Amino acid sequence: MEVQYWDRERETMDRESLEKLQLERLQATVEQALKTVFYKRRLGKIGITSGRDIASLQDIEKIPFTTKNDLREAYPDKLLAVDRDEVVRLHTSSGTTGTPTVIYHTQHDLDSWTDLTARGVTATGATRADVFQNMMTYGLFTGGLGLHYAAERIGMIVIPSSSGNTPRQMKLMRDFQTSVIHATPSYILHIHAKLAEEGYRVEDFNLKKAFIGAEAHSENTRKKIEGLFGMEVYNSYGMSEMNGPGVAFECVCKEDMHIWEDAYLVEMVRPKTADRVPDGEEGELVLTTLQREATPLLRYRSGDLTSLNAAPCACGRSHRRIKRIRGRADDMMIVNGVNMYPSTIESVIMSVPEVGTNYQICIEKQGSLDRLTVRTEIYSKMFTGDIKALEGLKTRIREKLKSAIIISPVVELHEPGALPTYEGKAVRVFDLRDKND
Amino acid sequence: MTKQINVFVENKPGRFKKITGVLAENGVNIRAIEIQDRGDYGIMKLLVNDPLRAHVALTEAGLAAALRDVIAIAIKDQPGELFKLAELFEACGINMLDAYGFVTQAQQEAIWCVEVEDPSEVTRVVTEAGYRVLVEGELYES
Numbered sequence: 001m002e003v004q005y006w007d008r009e010r011e012t013m014d015r016e017s018l019e020k021l022q023l024e025r026l027q028a029t030v031e032q033a034l035k036t037v038f039y040k041r042r043l044g045k046i047g048i049t050s051g052r053d054i055a056s057l058q059d060i061e062k063i064p065f066t067t068k069n070d071l072r073e074a075y076p077d078k079l080l081a082v083d084r085d086e087v088v089r090l091h092t093s094s095g096t097t098g099t100p101t102v103i104y105h106t107q108h109d110l111d112s113w114t115d116l117t118a119r120g121v122t123a124t125g126a127t128r129a130d131v132f133q134n135m136m137t138y139g140l141f142t143g144g145l146g147l148h149y150a151a152e153r154i155g156m157i158v159i160p161s162s163s164g165n166t167p168r169q170m171k172l173m174r175d176f177q178t179s180v181i182h183a184t185p186s187y188i189l190h191i192h193a194k195l196a197e198e199g200y201r202v203e204d205f206n207l208k209k210a211f212i213g214a215e216a217h218s219e220n221t222r223k224k225i226e227g228l229f230g231m232e233v234y235n236s237y238g239m240s241e242m243n244g245p246g247v248a249f250e251c252v253c254k255e256d257m258h259i260w261e262d263a264y265l266v267e268m269v270r271p272k273t274a275d276r277v278p279d280g281e282e283g284e285l286v287l288t289t290l291q292r293e294a295t296p297l298l299r300y301r302s303g304d305l306t307s308l309n310a311a312p313c314a315c316g317r318s319h320r321r322i323k324r325i326r327g328r329a330d331d332m333m334i335v336n337g338v339n340m341y342p343s344t345i346e347s348v349i350m351s352v353p354e355v356g357t358n359y360q361i362c363i364e365k366q367g368s369l370d371r372l373t374v375r376t377e378i379y380s381k382m383f384t385g386d387i388k389a390l391e392g393l394k395t396r397i398r399e400k401l402k403s404a405i406i407i408s409p410v411v412e413l414h415e416p417g418a419l420p421t422y423e424g425k426a427v428r429v430f431d432l433r434d435k436n437d
Numbered sequence: 438m439t440k441q442i443n444v445f446v447e448n449k450p451g452r453f454k455k456i457t458g459v460l461a462e463n464g465v466n467i468r469a470i471e472i473q474d475r476g477d478y479g480i481m482k483l484l485v486n487d488p489l490r491a492h493v494a495l496t497e498a499g500l501a502a503a504l505r506d507v508i509a510i511a512i513k514d515q516p517g518e519l520f521k522l523a524e525l526f527e528a529c530g531i532n533m534l535d536a537y538g539f540v541t542q543a544q545q546e547a548i549w550c551v552e553v554e555d556p557s558e559v560t561r562v563v564t565e566a567g568y569r570v571l572v573e574g575e576l577y578e579s
Contacts, residue, residue, distance in 0.1 A: 193499075383445055384503050385442075385505045390475070415447050415500065416499055416500065
């Protein structure tokens with residue numbers, strides 16, 4: 001196993017030095033936060049008026065959590081900590097569910113973001129010799145630009161194809177022998193589903209690696225994509241509030257994602273009670289930015305469910321790892337009184353070779369009970385033409401799902417390509433219960 | 438053995454048009470067609486003049502299609518002939534998974550297509566009883 005680093009000193013620094021650096025940076029961040037209207041008021045209420053009021057890393061617990069809703073209320077500029085002249089870019093969230101949120105960046109902020117992301121890309125073994133096709137949307141969505149600048153800084157040949165226009169993506173991949181791609185897992189699966197229709201075979205490409213992110217997905221999805229394309233697939237994690245992609249990345253060991261602890265202070269809490277969760281147990285990820293100037297965020301509730309892996313990694317990096325995101329705390333579905341996450345259903349679907357990779361989960365009211373329907377597509381290469389086999393397949397999927405989620409769903413089989421596909425983040429869960437009530 | 442194409446088809450408007458459209462575009466002639474229905478979906482079974490071409494065309498159009506062996510048995514087109522064949526099947530314990538028939542020359546010849554668990558064994562039994570089992574390709578170009 002060959003291990004390469006982008007910033008060896010930082011990535012492998014011993015825990016003691018790392019924590020010392022974290023405390024220095026935390027104090028500076030609190031100092032910076034006090035320059036914002038939002039934090040000046042909030043921290044003032046609890047008597048924090050200077051970075052020196054935080055004497056240890058544990059002291060962070062004095063500070064209240066910051067939530068998505070706080071960001072909405074602070075919109076557009078109550079969380080801005082620098083003079084407007086220092087700001088070189090801003091990213092806003094889509095605001096589809098209400099008021100948008102905004103994150104400002106100074107040139108220093110963008111530089112650090114780019115370096116953190118370059119660490120992740122380098123950790124997967126990618127180098128300047130690679131041709132990188134970036135299929136994440138460019139623009140206000142941070143997925144595109146975040147990886148773009150990191151790949152450029154590494155010196156890769158960057159193809160800024162953005163998302164969509166699948167036939168052109170395939171042509172670019174073939175003509176320039178793209179070796180690394182960055183996309184959502186659902187978009188990569190969509191490309192695979194369209195290959196034959198567009199007259200391509202996997203062998204026409206030179207794909208070696210894919211970075212996937214922006215969607216919670218299962219280990220089985222990773223394996224499925226690796227099998228379909230014969231390439232290595234690396235999971236990455238990020239969110240716009242914490243810059244965007246590059247917050248955490250898998251290394252060549254492909255076992256959980258290193259989260260860059262010199263840039264983010266990591267806490268894990270129970271979603272309901274906000275109590276601390278011990279290492280290894282699942283909780284909601286809470287992050288504090290440690291080197292951001294324009295929009296410092298303290299104890300930001302990510303809403304993402306994961307757990308911390310503090311075990312040493314074979315790659316030598318000292319930064320702890322987070323497990324793949326199981327979903328968002330608010331993704332949890334309650335069907336007939338049973339709690340479940342869409343990711344559990346996805347994991348089952350991806351483990352069944354006879355069905356494709358696209359699926360939908362639908363919950364409806366039927367009388368007083370909830371009815372859960374899981375829609376899948378037949379995978380044409382595994383289709384034998386036998387109706388008995390199809391009925392057996394339905395039963396097998398239903399049984400597997402039942403043992404994973406306790407309740408027995410209705411399983412529907414659809415033609416390949418019948419379910420809608422998404423070029424960005426996929427929408428797979430349709431809860432129709434409220435409308436029926 | 439005769440090749441039949443089985444196509445997975447959802448039970449919703451427009452699917453029949455889609456499949457026949459692909460075949461029309463590729464100049465494939467349909468000899469016989471049958472649909473095995475399971476409510477929300479079914480399998481459309483097609484005997485065509487060029488099964489390989491049809492299979493490629495349907496797959497490239499994104500449909501789930503598979504080539505299957507079927508036994509095409511020639512019988513006389515007159516009363517009682519299918520009954521005689523049924524008696525043979527019963528006597529030999531042959532269970533049909535699916536079957537359909539069509540007339541090739543009125544009053545003279547009809548074809549009875551059957552899907553069975555063990556096509557080669559059934560071909561042997563039927564041939565020994567004096568029936569003509571159509572060989573691969575015989576139906577395709579006629």
